[in-house]
Amino acid sequence: MTTEAVPSRRSFLxxxxxxxxxxxxxxxxxxxxDSRSRLTRLEAEMAARSLHADLLRRINTGDRxxxxxxxxxxxxxxxxxxxxxxxxxxxxxxxxxxVSADGRRACGRHVCMVExxxxxxxxxxxxxxxxxxxxxxxxxxxxxxxxxxxxxxxxGWAIGQVQLTSA
Amino acid sequence: MAxxxxxxxxxxxxxxxxxxxxxxxxxxxxxxAAGPAHASTLSNALSGETLxxxxxxxxxxxxRFRSDDRLTVAQDGGRAVQAGYGALDLGKVTFFAHLIPGTxxxxxxxxxxxxxxxxxxxxxxxxxxEKREVSRAIWHGYVDRAGREPPAxxxxxxxxxxxxxxxxxxxxxxxxxxxxxSATYSHFVELTRxxxxxxxxxxxxxxxIDDETYIYTRTESEFSGIFTIYVIDLNxxxxxxxxxxxxAADKVDYYVFRGNGExxxxxxxxxxxxxxxxxxxxxxxxxxxxxxxxPDAKGARAIYRPLKTYPKMTKAEVDAxxxxxxxxxxxxxxxxxxxxxxxNGAPSSGGLAGKTMTVRYDDGPAMEYRFDKADSLRWRMNxxxxxxxxxxxxxxxxxxxxxxxxxxxxxxxxxxxMVVIDLDHxxxxxxxxxxxxxxxxxxxxxxxxxxxxxxxxxVPPKYRRHEHTDxxxxxxxxxxxxxxxTSMHLYSTPNTVxxxxxxxxxxxxxxxxxxxEFVKIRDDLYxxxxxxxxxxxxxxxxxxxxxxxxxxxxxxxxxxxxLSMSQVGAHSRHAGKFDIAKYFAIKTEGGKA
Numbered sequence: 001m002t003t004e005a006v007p008s009r010r011s012f013l014x015x016x017x018x019x020x021x022x023x024x025x026x027x028x029x030x031x032x033x034d035s036r037s038r039l040t041r042l043e044a045e046m047a048a049r050s051l052h053a054d055l056l057r058r059i060n061t062g063d064r065x066x067x068x069x070x071x072x073x074x075x076x077x078x079x080x081x082x083x084x085x086x087x088x089x090x091x092x093x094x095x096x097x098x099v100s101a102d103g104r105r106a107c108g109r110h111v112c113m114v115e116x117x118x119x120x121x122x123x124x125x126x127x128x129x130x131x132x133x134x135x136x137x138x139x140x141x142x143x144x145x146x147x148x149x150x151x152x153x154x155x156g157w158a159i160g161q162v163q164l165t166s167a
Numbered sequence: 168m169a170x171x172x173x174x175x176x177x178x179x180x181x182x183x184x185x186x187x188x189x190x191x192x193x194x195x196x197x198x199x200a201a202g203p204a205h206a207s208t209l210s211n212a213l214s215g216e217t218l219x220x221x222x223x224x225x226x227x228x229x230x231r232f233r234s235d236d237r238l239t240v241a242q243d244g245g246r247a248v249q250a251g252y253g254a255l256d257l258g259k260v261t262f263f264a265h266l267i268p269g270t271x272x273x274x275x276x277x278x279x280x281x282x283x284x285x286x287x288x289x290x291x292x293x294x295x296x297e298k299r300e301v302s303r304a305i306w307h308g309y310v311d312r313a314g315r316e317p318p319a320x321x322x323x324x325x326x327x328x329x330x331x332x333x334x335x336x337x338x339x340x341x342x343x344x345x346x347x348x349s350a351t352y353s354h355f356v357e358l359t360r361x362x363x364x365x366x367x368x369x370x371x372x373x374x375x376i377d378d379e380t381y382i383y384t385r386t387e388s389e390f391s392g393i394f395t396i397y398v399i400d401l402n403x404x405x406x407x408x409x410x411x412x413x414x415a416a417d418k419v420d421y422y423v424f425r426g427n428g429e430x431x432x433x434x435x436x437x438x439x440x441x442x443x444x445x446x447x448x449x450x451x452x453x454x455x456x457x458x459x460x461x462p463d464a465k466g467a468r469a470i471y472r473p474l475k476t477y478p479k480m481t482k483a484e485v486d487a488x489x490x491x492x493x494x495x496x497x498x499x500x501x502x503x504x505x506x507x508x509x510x511n512g513a514p515s516s517g518g519l520a521g522k523t524m525t526v527r528y529d530d531g532p533a534m535e536y537r538f539d540k541a542d543s544l545r546w547r548m549n550x551x552x553x554x555x556x557x558x559x560x561x562x563x564x565x566x567x568x569x570x571x572x573x574x575x576x577x578x579x580x581x582x583x584x585m586v587v588i589d590l591d592h593x594x595x596x597x598x599x600x601x602x603x604x605x606x607x608x609x610x611x612x613x614x615x616x617x618x619x620x621x622x623x624x625x626v627p628p629k630y631r632r633h634e635h636t637d638x639x640x641x642x643x644x645x646x647x648x649x650x651x652x653t654s655m656h657l658y659s660t661p662n663t664v665x666x667x668x669x670x671x672x673x674x675x676x677x678x679x680x681x682x683x684e685f686v687k688i689r690d691d692l693y694x695x696x697x698x699x700x701x702x703x704x705x706x707x708x709x710x711x712x713x714x715x716x717x718x719x720x721x722x723x724x725x726x727x728x729x730l731s732m733s734q735v736g737a738h739s740r741h742a743g744k745f746d747i748a749k750y751f752a753i754k755t756e757g758g759k760a
Contacts, residue, residue, distance in 0.1 A: 041573035125699055134448055135676075140650055
């Protein structure tokens with residue numbers, strides 16, 4: 001029973017996925033059905049992590065169209081134009097991925113450092129001068145939690161929606 | 168009859184003649200043939216030489232120097248033309264300049280005789296909206312000499328002389344203070360030409376030849392359009408250079424000069440350590456206060472032209488705009504104006520609430536106040552008339568010292584009072600802002616009043632008053648108003664505030680300046696204003712606390728959107744001080760400093 005899990009676990013390890021919670025599980029206690037549902041969950045988690053990594057890479061390289069393509073409905077993808085870079089917070093807990101019982105939905109909680117840029121109101125002399133020389137914007141890096149809904153459709157896993165909340 | 172050194176109008180108030188290209192060409196013709204004027208003996212280092220200067224991205228110039236003031240030059244293998252020229256040496260550097268007869272073009276060339284490196288400044292009139300303004304393009308290259316390998320290195324744009332200041336005295340007798348608080352702009356005070364009352368700013372280039380030798384340029388954009396270039400020896404405090412353009416009387420100013428300097432000091436730089444980069448910002452089409460210059464055009468750079476986009480209003484328009492909208496200390500999101508100027512401002516104080524007092528100005532009104540709340544007062548002038556309710560804000564910058572501001576509703580010139588009150592000493596100073604001024608009705612004007620505070624338990628002094636001070640003279644203070652918005656003030660004369668806007672990399676960027684005044688309130692506590700004359704018309708008033716390194720202030724502005732009084736507040740750093748007080752002392756010997 002446990003041998004089926006081993007190859008999957010190895011494939012996750014190759015992908016750099018954290019599996020500590022699963023390694024700690026008493027494998028011998030798993031029933032066949034548990035094992036199947038766990039595999040489903042692990043596959044969902046892997047897909048979610050992979051999508052999240054792809055999303056960050058595409059945001060960070062300025063590929064907004066590519067980032068939108070990761071969404072189940074690219075037209076409704078809401079990727080804030082003010083985001084410059086989004087990176088995993090180095091000191092954060094591992095990402096938490098909750099998978100629905102039917103294995104068709106997942107919700108990721110990713111702690112990130114989000115660098116944003118926003119235009120300054122050009123209503124003072126100094127702001128106008130800053131703009132004229134290429135500035136006139138505010139760059140800020142804030143610790144945020146990116147809540148990502150993942151959905152599984154016929155084509156596979158995709159992002160449902162993304163929301164940033166305060167850490 | 169005694170003569171004062173002051174002009175009838177300062178640079179920013181002069182109506183500079185819009186010279187046509189035909190007029191410029193005609194006036195340049197005789198001097199192009201004769202060569203630049205000079206007070207010092209010209210160098211004969213080039214006399215009899217034939218050489219070619221090759222630039223990487225610009226022209227190739229083949230010179231034959233027939234004497235110490237005549238040459239022929241061919242551009243890019245074209246036909247050679249004769250011109251007058253002037254050359255001066257500065258150590259290993261030879262500098263020479265000439266015009267191309269029959270054109271509006273000229274060249275200034277800096278040759279490092281030791282390394283063989285050269286930088287060519289291509290100069291021309293007619294390239295800006297004001298044809299009299301000199302344009303420049305900079306081409307780095309080398310002197311191509313037979314039998315000599317071209318150098319691999321080039322002179323480079325740099326920030327390595329950012330933060331320095333000099334007094335210069337040219338061989339013509341002209342004396343200036345010149346400051347480089349920016350990597351792309353500079354600030355200059357004409358001590359002898361205009362009496363040194365105000366300093367002005369111009370876009371500049373800073374180019375490194377070696378660690379002690381640099382090239383500096385300045386274009387007096389928005390004013391005469393005159394171009395100045397010189398090579399500086401930092402250790403010997405010597406310069407050689409050129410001045411080219413048309414003066415206030417539209418006469419050709421075309422001469423090479425030698426000068427000697429005095430060291431004024433070095434203020435801090437704020438780029439990351441290791442960053443020595445330089446070079447101008449490119450024009451940003453659509454930006455306020457700029458030409459829509461093509462960023463790819465030859466010699467293109469961002470030039471601040473604030474008056475170009477300033478909305479100029481008549482008195483009737485001002486009165487209508489103020490009647491429609493007066494935004495007095497409304498939250499920034501409501502559009503009080505200058506929304507980014509107080510993100511780092513201190514919270515306002517309710518310390519005046521419940522107090523009543525009379526502020527009696529020596530040369531102004533007696534203002535009776537009843538501070539009903541932390542943000543609402545009633546005032547009455549000269550003990551007569553009805554009480555008027557006004558919104559105000561106050562900040563207690565030091566114990567017992569408040570800066571407060573309010574609008575005088577109904578005043579014909581829409582006056583706003585920005586007042587510093589010292590309750591411990593019974594003293595007050597007011598910067599009285601107003602509009603309906605002579606040049607543009609929406610441009611702010613200011614009167615300064617000193618006075619006393621009369622209130623319960625306060626016995627004001629009979630003779631003592633706050634006083635003007637030169638303790639800020641020469642200082643540079645940075646002001647971080649909000650993330651991404653940091654300026655530096657440079658107090659370059661007793662009556663000038665210059666402001667430099669930092670770039671994202673911490674380099675000094677665009678710079679402008681206006682009249683200012685400085686009043687000492689207490690030790691390390693100063694009340695100052697800057698007036699954005701011929702710029703954006705704002706009156707900025709700040710109480711500078713050099714112990715907390717925080718200011719509290721009030722901006723007073725009028726435009727088509729109405730009149731606003733809004734908070735100004737920023738964190739400060741002391742960037743340093745130039746030692747310039749002696750240049751502004753009025754001595755008894757002939758009134759000269």
